[in-house]
Amino acid sequence: EAQVTQNPRYLITVTGKKLTVTCSQNMNHEYMSWYRQDPGLGLRQIYYSMNVEVTDKGDVPEGYKVSRKEKRNFPLILESPSPNQTSLYFCASLGPLPGQGIYGYTFGSGTRLTVV
Amino acid sequence: GENVEQHPSTLSVQEGDSAVIKCTYSDSASNYFPWYKQELGKGPQLIIDIRSNVGEKKDQRIAVTLNKTAKHFSLHITETQPEDSAVYFCAASGAGANNLFFGTGTRLTVIP
Numbered sequence: 001e002a003q004v005t006q007n008p009r010y011l012i013t014v015t016g017k018k019l020t021v022t023c024s025q026n027m028n029h030e031y032m033s034w035y036r037q038d039p040g041l042g043l044r045q046i047y048y049s050m051n052v053e054v055t056d057k058g059d060v061p062e063g064y065k066v067s068r069k070e071k072r073n074f075p076l077i078l079e080s081p082s083p084n085q086t087s088l089y090f091c092a093s094l095g096p097l098p099g100q101g102i103y104g105y106t107f108g109s110g111t112r113l114t115v116v
Numbered sequence: 117g118e119n120v121e122q123h124p125s126t127l128s129v130q131e132g133d134s135a136v137i138k139c140t141y142s143d144s145a146s147n148y149f150p151w152y153k154q155e156l157g158k159g160p161q162l163i164i165d166i167r168s169n170v171g172e173k174k175d176q177r178i179a180v181t182l183n184k185t186a187k188h189f190s191l192h193i194t195e196t197q198p199e200d201s202a203v204y205f206c207a208a209s210g211a212g213a214n215n216l217f218f219g220t221g222t223r224l225t226v227i228p
Contacts, residue, residue, distance in 0.1 A: 004159075031214060042120075042205060042218035043160070050214075058215065059117070090159050094214065097162065104150055105216065107159030 002027045002098040006091045006108035013081055013115055021076045021111050023091030029106075031094040032074040033058070034066065036087040037110075043090065049074055081115040088112050118143040120208050122219025129196050130227050137222045139206035140188040146208040149182060149189045150216070154203045164191070196226045 006023045013019055025032065033048040035058075045058030049068040063085055065077040074093075078085060091108040119142040129135050141149075147168035152160035166173045166180045166189065173180050177196075182189040193200055203223050207216040 033214075040220055042122075042220040043216075044218070045215055048214065092159075102162070102165065104162040104165060105152075105160075107152075107161070109157070109159050 002106065004091055004093055004106050004108040006089075006111055009109065009111060011111060011113050013113070015082055015115055016080050019078050019081060019113075021078075021089060021091075021113070023074045023076065023108060024072050025074075025091075025093040025106070026072065027093060027095055027098060027106065028071065029093035029095035030071065032068070033092050033094070033105075034064070034074070034076045035090045035092065035107075036060065037090060038087050046076070046089075078113075081113075083115045086113060086115050118146055118208055118217035120206060120217050120219045122206050122222060124222060125220065126223045126225070128225045128227060131196060131198060133196055135191075135193045135196055135200070135224055135226075137191045137204055137206070137224070138188060139190070139208075139219050140186075141208040141217075142187065143208070144184075144187065145210060146217075148209050149180070150207050151178075151180060151191050152205040152207065152218075154205065154221075156202075160205055193224075196224075198226050198228050200224060201226045 004025045030051045034046040035043040047066040049055045089111045092105045122139045150165035154160040179192040203221045206219040209216045
């Protein structure tokens with residue numbers, strides 16, 4: 001099944017403790033992205049990657065890092081999480097949607113992060 | 117950058133009625149307008165999209181219209197069913213569809 005898989009689904013951590021949210025896609029898409037979703041704000045792009053070793057900032061990159069060492073994986077790193085990073089995070093890849101005949105984003109199921 | 121506004125924030129309709137969600141955008145260079153459906157506990161799923169060279173697109177009970185002059189686009193769902201209940205997001209971007217700018221979402225409830 002074509003999908004984007006992110007882990008963990010839920011995470012509670014303390015301020016300052018480094019964490020990584022993993023993301024993997026099996027559709028051979030070149031473009032991948034991270035979004036955060038907050039009530040009343042919709043989804044906002046954090047970082048994106050156009051291909052292996054090519055990453056760039058989105059609209060809200062402060063406090064986040066990413067890496068793209070291989071095409072299928074695009075982890076999101078919070079070096080020193082703070083409470084304002086409490087949010088719902090989505091990884092997504094962009095490309096042909098298998099079996100649907102259209103081109104667009106496929107999103108993962110989300111990671112709900114709470115920083116206390 | 118692009119600014120996408122979406123209305124209403126909540127919408128309740130009786131089963132079988134139609135639902136309409138409207139979005140406006142600010143950047144006249146935007147030319148790709150997808151709509152996403154997000155069910156509880158899941159990521160957004162693309163349900164339909166439209167590009168600026170088309171004024172209307174239909175897929176079964178779902179249709180999207182685009183008015184580039186006025187910079188607004190709308191999602192129309194006919195003969196609504198309980199399984200249409202979800203949060204719907206509109207979005208806009210440039211030609212590459214890379215960086216999507218999302219609206220704030222509409223929670224649609226279809227009452228059986």
